[in-house]
Amino acid sequence: MRLLRTLALALLGAAALALPAGAGSAPFVHGGGATADMTRFALAIDGGRGHFECLMPALMNVQATVTAIDSIDATSAAFHGTASVTLATANPFGLPAGPLARGVHFTATATAGGPGAGRLDLKILGLDFPGTVEHGQITIGP
Numbered sequence: 001m002r003l004l005r006t007l008a009l010a011l012l013g014a015a016a017l018a019l020p021a022g023a024g025s026a027p028f029v030h031g032g033g034a035t036a037d038m039t040r041f042a043l044a045i046d047g048g049r050g051h052f053e054c055l056m057p058a059l060m061n062v063q064a065t066v067t068a069i070d071s072i073d074a075t076s077a078a079f080h081g082t083a084s085v086t087l088a089t090a091n092p093f094g095l096p097a098g099p100l101a102r103g104v105h106f107t108a109t110a111t112a113g114g115p116g117a118g119r120l121d122l123k124i125l126g127l128d129f130p131g132t133v134e135h136g137q138i139t140i141g142p
């Protein structure tokens with residue numbers, strides 16, 4: 001549990017450091033936190049490019065490069081890119097822990113808000129991982 005807290009804090013710190021001093025008018029999606037299923041996430045996307053990280057304990061870790069924002073308004077954004085997926089030990093897929101895939105396509109949608117309101121939905125490897133923010137915040141600006 002201590003490792004998970006440390007990883008979550010590292011993800012949040014990385015997201016905070018990635019925030020620009022002045023976002024200007026470029027579209028952005030920023031934030032970090034955790035969902036009800038203990039998934040930790042960090043978003044640092046500016047002007048259609050950036051990074052997205054998602055740690056799903058006992059399942060996998062996704063390190064993603066965002067290459068484009070598909071749509072964005074004041075409350076939601078859809079984006080895509082490529083990612084590396086690393087499986088956790090004793091994952092439910094029955095596969096060995098470690099790197100599973102690199103350069104795989106992903107899509108995601110984010111809804112602005114904090115606990116109970118913010119949402120994040122990752123689609124990767126033919127699977128869908130929706131979640132509602134329990135701790136943290138997602139901020140979106142067109």
